[in-house]
């Protein structure tokens with residue numbers, strides 16, 4: 073069972089449609105293989121100075137090289153392994169001291185809740201941050217140490233921000249710029265050098281790795297204090313013996329990024345078909361961020377008059393996994409703050425479902441999702457007017 077590849081999971085569960093890739097991606101076959109290989113050996117402490125410890129340490133070095141190669145990190149950057157993007161975001165936000173925080177209204181909670189008294193940059197109706205407002209906030213904060221944090225792509229809508237421009241504005245005002253690229257790696261090209269940011273986070277389980285493994289990359293001239301202190305691992309920035317198995321998985325997941333990116337055109341075609349079919353069926357729906365640059369796999373769709381939890385339940389009964397926004401908060405039934413920040417009404421924010429597809433989805437999945445969606449719509453609204 074443990075050796076079964078991912079492809080067999082989907083074959084055996086051919087009735088099950090997974091369309092919740094932004095919550096987590098299925099573990100890829102390459103990652104599974106690499107993890108099993110590491111597990112089949114004795115994993116020792118990578119900080120041990122003996123030969124066997126140093127052999128284990130090589131897994132960490134290979135993963136650092138993979139980060140550098142895949143997201144174009146220059147030698148003036150430090151790479152710290154963490155337990156995920158949440159911890160990496162906390163590390164940079166809490167690790168800088170004496171800074172003023174400027175963050176967008178639609179950041180992930182790991183940024184919003186780790187920024188102390190943040191100045192909030194609003195977004196427009198298409199989910200793009202207001203650059204003039206950013207400039208205004210930064211000019212008011214002149215003379216202070218400032219960190220600007222804007223995510224590269226939003227986990228709910230998929231809207232992609234103009235990070236390079238944002239970093240240029242931040243630097244013009246002497247601020248530093250962080251971006252949370254957790255949703256971007258494996259879906260769009262991430263090139264840290266081109267983005268011009270001072271720090272960046274990523275998370276392995278969003279592109280085929282396993283949850284519990286992430287990275288903070290940051291400029292060596294930035295002083296960051298650890299939030300977890302211990303035995304001095306990760307250059308003293310993250311105490312605790314490294315999770316070698318998960319990091320080996322991260323390394324393998326990074327190797328598969330070019331292959332994932334090569335599939336994104338096909339995935340975008342499927343996503344666009346899905347959206348045009350839904351719009352043809354019910355013209356009063358809304359697809360958030362539709363006119364913006366978006367991740368190719370993501371669609372956040374408002375179904376008039378039908379609460380997202382009702383939709384989710386119906387989808388689930390029909391073997392389709394979708395989400396009502398971020399997985400982190402889907403336990404609570406609250407309207408999406410991301411949609412509210414984009415000017416959506418409470419009803420729209422309460423009645424929207426995120427469909428995020430991936431390489432395992434087939435054209436017939438799109439038909440099934442559309443049929444199921446329309447069935448939910450008819451059952452819950454049309455008979456109200458009979």
Ligand code: PMP
Nearest residue numbers: 156157158180227252254255275
């Ligand atoms: N940032 C974004 C944009 C995310 O989508 C997520 C995962 N939902 C995180 C951070 C947190 O990542 P992790 O699960 O690795 O802590």
